[in-house]
Amino acid sequence: MSRLELENVFKQFGDQVAVRDFSLSVEDGELVSFLGPSGCGKTTTLRMTAGFESPDSGSVVVDGFDVTDLPPNRRGMGMVFQGYALFPNMTAAENVDFGLAVRKRPAAERRARVAELLELFGLAHVAGSYPHQMSGGQQQRVALARAVAIQPGVLLLDEPLSAVDAKVREELRTEIRRMQVQLQITTILVTHDQSEALSISDRVVVMNHGAIEEVGTPTQIYAEPRSAFTAGFIGAMNEIPVRVISTSGGVVERGGKRVTAPVAAELNDGELGLLLVRPESLEPLGPSSGSLNGDLTLTGRVEVQTFLGATTRLLLREVPAAGDRSAPPSTRLLAVDVPSASAGRWPAGSQMEVRIPVKASRVIAGQSAAGKPAAPANLDA
Amino acid sequence: MNNPSITGEATEAAIAILPGVHARDRAARGTGRTRRTPVWATVVLVVAAVYFLLPLYATAAFGFSTGKHFTLQPLFDGLADEGFHSSLYLSVLYSVVTTILALAVVAPTAYLVELRFPRLRATVEFLTILPFVIPPIIMAVGLSVVYGINSPVNLIASDWAPVLLIGGYFVLTLPFTFRAIDNALRAVDVRMLSEAAASLGASPTRTFLRVIVPSISLGLVSAALLAFTTAMGEFTLASLLGYATFPVYLLNINGYQPREGEALVLVSFFITWAGVIALAVIARKTPGTQIVRGGPM
Numbered sequence: 001m002s003r004l005e006l007e008n009v010f011k012q013f014g015d016q017v018a019v020r021d022f023s024l025s026v027e028d029g030e031l032v033s034f035l036g037p038s039g040c041g042k043t044t045t046l047r048m049t050a051g052f053e054s055p056d057s058g059s060v061v062v063d064g065f066d067v068t069d070l071p072p073n074r075r076g077m078g079m080v081f082q083g084y085a086l087f088p089n090m091t092a093a094e095n096v097d098f099g100l101a102v103r104k105r106p107a108a109e110r111r112a113r114v115a116e117l118l119e120l121f122g123l124a125h126v127a128g129s130y131p132h133q134m135s136g137g138q139q140q141r142v143a144l145a146r147a148v149a150i151q152p153g154v155l156l157l158d159e160p161l162s163a164v165d166a167k168v169r170e171e172l173r174t175e176i177r178r179m180q181v182q183l184q185i186t187t188i189l190v191t192h193d194q195s196e197a198l199s200i201s202d203r204v205v206v207m208n209h210g211a212i213e214e215v216g217t218p219t220q221i222y223a224e225p226r227s228a229f230t231a232g233f234i235g236a237m238n239e240i241p242v243r244v245i246s247t248s249g250g251v252v253e254r255g256g257k258r259v260t261a262p263v264a265a266e267l268n269d270g271e272l273g274l275l276l277v278r279p280e281s282l283e284p285l286g287p288s289s290g291s292l293n294g295d296l297t298l299t300g301r302v303e304v305q306t307f308l309g310a311t312t313r314l315l316l317r318e319v320p321a322a323g324d325r326s327a328p329p330s331t332r333l334l335a336v337d338v339p340s341a342s343a344g345r346w347p348a349g350s351q352m353e354v355r356i357p358v359k360a361s362r363v364i365a366g367q368s369a370a371g372k373p374a375a376p377a378n379l380d381a
Numbered sequence: 382m383n384n385p386s387i388t389g390e391a392t393e394a395a396i397a398i399l400p401g402v403h404a405r406d407r408a409a410r411g412t413g414r415t416r417r418t419p420v421w422a423t424v425v426l427v428v429a430a431v432y433f434l435l436p437l438y439a440t441a442a443f444g445f446s447t448g449k450h451f452t453l454q455p456l457f458d459g460l461a462d463e464g465f466h467s468s469l470y471l472s473v474l475y476s477v478v479t480t481i482l483a484l485a486v487v488a489p490t491a492y493l494v495e496l497r498f499p500r501l502r503a504t505v506e507f508l509t510i511l512p513f514v515i516p517p518i519i520m521a522v523g524l525s526v527v528y529g530i531n532s533p534v535n536l537i538a539s540d541w542a543p544v545l546l547i548g549g550y551f552v553l554t555l556p557f558t559f560r561a562i563d564n565a566l567r568a569v570d571v572r573m574l575s576e577a578a579a580s581l582g583a584s585p586t587r588t589f590l591r592v593i594v595p596s597i598s599l600g601l602v603s604a605a606l607l608a609f610t611t612a613m614g615e616f617t618l619a620s621l622l623g624y625a626t627f628p629v630y631l632l633n634i635n636g637y638q639p640r641e642g643e644a645l646v647l648v649s650f651f652i653t654w655a656g657v658i659a660l661a662v663i664a665r666k667t668p669g670t671q672i673v674r675g676g677p678m
Contacts, residue, residue, distance in 0.1 A: 052576055072579040083570060085577035089595035098591075099581035150581060 002063045002153030002186050003028050004049070009058035011044055011210075018044040020210045022058070026154075029184040031177070033197035036207035037233070042190045043158060045207075049188065050156050051075050062153055078147030078185075082159040084139045086131040092142045093118065093127040099150035117145040120179070137168035144176065148183060155180070155187040161196060173200050194234050198222060206230045228364050231276050236313075238282065238334045239274040240298065240356060241327040242363060252363055253326040259294050261358040266365055272327060273363040275356065279313060279335035283355040284346070296356040300334055302346050312343035316352060437650070444643030456648065459634070459641035468630035475543065475626065476612035479550040483558045483608040484601060486551070491562045492593055495571045509559040512552055520549055521621035537622070546624055550612040557607035565600020566593075599663075606660050610653055 004026040011019040019041040026032050034042035047053040049060055051072035059068045067075050078099075086095050093114050100110045118124045121141040126134055134142065140160060147155060157176070161169045177200040180187050191197050197204045198218040206213040206221060206229070214221065214230045225231040242252040242261075250263045252273065267273050275296075285297060300316030314336045320329040336354055338346070346352050444455055459465055494505050512520075528536035528545055536545050571593065578588035594601065616628040627649070635642035 050576075050580060052579075072576065073582050073584060076582075077580060079577070079580035081573055081577060083573055085570070085573040087574060087577070087592050087596065088569065089592075089598070098578070098583070102582040102587065146577075146581065156580075 004154050004186055004188070005061040006045070006049065007059045007061060009045065009048055009055045009060070011041075011048060011053060011055050017210050019048070019055075022210075022212060024205060024212070024215070026186055026188065029186055030202045031180050031187040031189060031200060033189045033191055033201040033204045034207055035191055035194060035197040035204050035233075036213070037192060040207040041210035042192075042205075042207050044210075046156055046158055046188060046190045049154070050077055050079050076150070076152055077154045077156055078150055078152030079156040080140070080143045080147050080158065080160045082162055084131070084136075084143045084163070086139055086142055086146075088131050091128050091130055092123055092134065092138075095131070095142050096145045096149050098146065103150065113149060117149055121145045121175070135168075136164045137172060140164055140172060141175075144179065148179065148185065152185065155185045157187065157189045159190055159192070161191075161193070169196075176200060198234070206233065208233075224362070225276070228274075231362075231364070236279050236335050238277050238279065238330075239332065240277065240296075240330050240334070242273055242275045242296075243326040244269055244271050244273050244363065252358075254296050255298075255321045256326060257296060259296055259358045261361060261363050263363045264365060267363065271365075273365060275358070275361050275363050277356055277361045279337040280311070281357050281360060282334070282336045283357065284336065284338055285353040285355055295358050297353055298330075298334070298356055299351060299353045302348050302350050302352055303333060305343060305346075305348060307340060307343075308337070310340060311337045312340045313337050314343070314346055314352065316354075319351065437647070440643050440647050444640055444645075444647055446640070453644075455638075455640035456644040458638070459645040460648075462634070462641065464625070464630050464634065465645065468625050468627045471625065472613050472627035475547055475550065475624075476609045479547050479554060479612040480605050480608040482547065482551050483554050484605060487555070487558045487604065488562050488594070488597075488601060489589065491559060491566055492571065492589060495563070495566045496575055505559070506563075509555040511555075513556055517549075517553065517615070517617035518621065520552065521618050524549060524618075524622065543624075546618060546622055549618045549622075550608075550615055553615060553618070554608040554611045557611060558604040561604035561607055562597065562600050565597035565603075568600075569593075569596045602660055602663055606656055610656070613649075613653075 006022055006024045009019055009022040011017075022041075022045055024032070034045060036042050044053060048055050051060075051067070051070060055068065059066050061067065062075070062077075087098065090098065096114045096117055097110055100113060105113075114127075115124070118127050121144060123138065123141055123145060126138055126142075129138075131139055131142070140163070144160070160176070161172055164172060173196055176189075179185075180200075189197070189201065198221070201218055203215060204218055204221045205215050206227075208229050213227050214225065216224075216226075221230060222234055225234060225237075231237045240254070242254045244263055244267045245251040245253050245258060246269055247263050247265065247267050250260045251258055252261050252263065252275065253259075254275075261275065263273065282298075298316075298318060299321070300318045302314050303317050304315040306313040306315070315333040316336060317333060318329040334354075336352070445451055445453060447454070490505070494502055524545055525537070526532065528534055530538050536542055574592050574596065575585075575588050578592045579585075583591065614628060615626070616632070619626040620629050620632075631642055631646060631649075634645070
C-alpha cells in the first residue's frame with residue numbers, strides 16, 4: 001500500500017506526443033482507472049509508472065521517493081498484463097511463487113503464501129497445472145495472484161480483462177475489486193471499457209490525445225461530465241441544439257420556448273449550444289403527463305427499437321416543429337430508454353413526444369461531442 | 382556413400398522438428414479435411430524414397446559384404462581401428478565445445494535482438510547466413526592466412542590451434558542455431574514474459590535463465606543438435622587446416638579400406654538418426670512448450 005504521484009509526465013515517440021503533462025496523485029489503497037480510446041496514452045502512462053518506458057520529462061514518485069530512474073525490477077510494483085504473461089514452463093503454483101523466490105523468502109513462508117493466494121483466487125485445484133492447461137479466466141487469476149504475491153506497493157493492471165469472454169470478465173472485475181479492497185492495494189487499472197472503469201473504480205481518469213481530459217468519481221464522470229469528450233465517450237449521450245439567449249442567466253431557447261439551464265461559460269449569447277441529456281433522462285409524454293415545469297419537449301419518429309434487457313432503446317428522428325427559428329432540429333438520432341414492458345407503445349414508425357429535463361442537463365459549446373460522426377455512433381454504449 | 386558428410390540428412394531432419402514447423406503442422410492437421418491421397422503424391426513419395434534410400438542400400442550392400450556374401454567383419458575391423466577411436470574422440474570433443482559455444486553466444490544474442498535491438502534483426506540475420514554465401518574453402522584459406530605460420534597471430538602452430546577449428550565450426554553453425562533459437566523466441570512473447578519477470582523483481586540475467594531459457598528449451602535442443610551434427614560432419618575446414626577429425630578419417634579409410642569405411646559411414650548415419658529421434662521424444666515431453674498467448678495485443 002503506497003501513495004503514487006505522477007508529476008508532469010511527458011513522453012514522445014518520434015514526433016508523436018504519447019503523453020503530455022500528466023499529473024495525478026493516487027492515494028493509499030485507492031483504485032484509479034485510466035479510461036480512453038486506443039492511442040490516448042493510457043498504457044504508455046502505465047508503462048512509465050512500471051518503469052518499462054522512461055518519461056522524457058516529469059517524475060514518478062512512490063511514498064515520497066522518486067523512482068523515475070529505477071529499473072522495473074526494483075520498483076516493487078506488481079503488474080498484470082493484457083495477455084496474462086504467465087511463464088509457460090511453470091505451473092500455476094510456480095508462477096505465483098516466482099516473485100517470492102526472487103525475494104529469497106524462506107521456503108515455508110513461500111509455500112504458505114502460495115497456498116493462501118491460490119485459495120483466495122479459487123485456484124487451489126489447478127495449482128499443478130501449466131498455463132496452457134488452464135482457461136483464460138484461470139490464467140488471469142493466476143496472473144493476479146502472482147502480482148499480488150509480492151505484496152506490491154502499487155498494482156498495475158493493463159487491460160487485464162480484455163482477453164477473457166464477457167461472462168468471465170464481469171466475474172473477474174468484481175473479484176479484482178473485492179481483492180483490492182480486502183488487501184488495500186493502491187491500484188491503477190488501464191481500460192477502454194467504460195463499464196469496467198465505472199463499476200470498480202474509486203476515481204476515473206478520462207484520457208484523450210495523451211492528456212487528462214477529466215478526473216472524477218464514476219458518478220461525477222457519468223452524471224456531470226465537464227467536457228464534450230467525456231460526455232461523448234462515457235455512456236450514450238444525446239446532443240440537442242439550443243439557442244443561448246443569456247449565458248449569465250442560463251437562458252436557452254428551443255421551439256419558441258425559453259427555459260433556464262446550466263450553460264457553459266465559454267458560450268456567448270446568441271450562439272448555438274448543445275444540450276446534453278442521457279437516454280434514460282428523456283421521459284416519454286402521454287396524455288396523463290404532468291406539467292412541463294420549465295422543461296422542453298421534442299417530437300420524433302421512432303426509427304429503430306433496440307432491446308437491452310430491462311430497458312429498450314428507441315432511436316428517434318426529430319420531427320421539426322413548424323416555424324421554429326430558434327434552433328435547428330437535431331441532425332443525429334436521439335436515444336430514449338423506456339422500460340421494455342412499455343416499449344410496445346412506440347413501434348417503429350410511430351411518433352413519440354419526450355420531455356427534456358433541462359435543469360438536470362448541461363449546455364456546452366456547439367461542436368459535436370468527441371468529434372464523432374452523426375449518430376447513432378455514440379449511442380451504442 | 383563416398384561423401385563422408387552426415388550433415389545434410391541430420392540438418393533436414395532436425396529442421397523438421399523445430400518448434401515453428403511443429404506448430405504449422407499441428408495447425409494444418411487441425412484445419413485439414415480428410416481426403417484421399419492422390420496418385421501423383423504417392424508416385425512422388427516413392428521416387429523420393431528410392432532416391433534417398435538407394436544410396437543407403439548401396440552403402441550397406443558394399444560395407445557389409447565380402448564381395449560375395451553378407452558379413453559384419455568390415456564393421457568390426459573399422460570399429461577396432463585406432464584411427465577411428467582418435468578421430469571420433471576429436472570430432473565429438475570439438476563438436477561438444479562448438480555446441481556449448483553456439484548456445485552460450487547465440488541464445489543471449491538472439492534474446493537481446495528480440496527484446497532490446499529489434500532494428501538490428503536484419504543485420505544479424507544477414508551475418509548469420511553468411512556461411513551459406515561464403516564457401517568453407519574460402520574460410521579455410523582465410524583462416525590459414527590470418528592465423529597461419531607466417532602471420533603475426535600464429536595460432537596454427539600454437540597450443541591454441543583447436544580454437545581455430547572450433548571458431549570456424551561456430552561460424553558454420555550460425556545459420557542453423559540462430560534460426561532455431563530465433564524461431565523459438567518468436568513463438569513466445571519474449572517482451573511480455575521479460576516485463577512480467579521484471580515486475581516481479583527478477584534481474585535481466587535471472588529472467589533469461591529462469592524464464593526465457595526454459596520457455597525456448599525446444600529451440601535450444603534443436604539448435605544444439607544442429608550445431609553438433611554440423612560440426613560432426615564438417616569436412617572442408619578440418620581437412621584443409623590439417624585436423625584428423627572423423628569425416629577426414631572416413632575419407633582416408635575409404636581410400637585404402639573401402640568396406641570398413643562404408644560400414645562406419647552407415648554407423649555414423651544411424652547414430653545421427655538416433656539423435657534426431659531422441660530430440661523428437663524430448664520435444665514431446667518438454668512441459669510448457671505450448672505457446673501461451675492471451676489475445677488481442
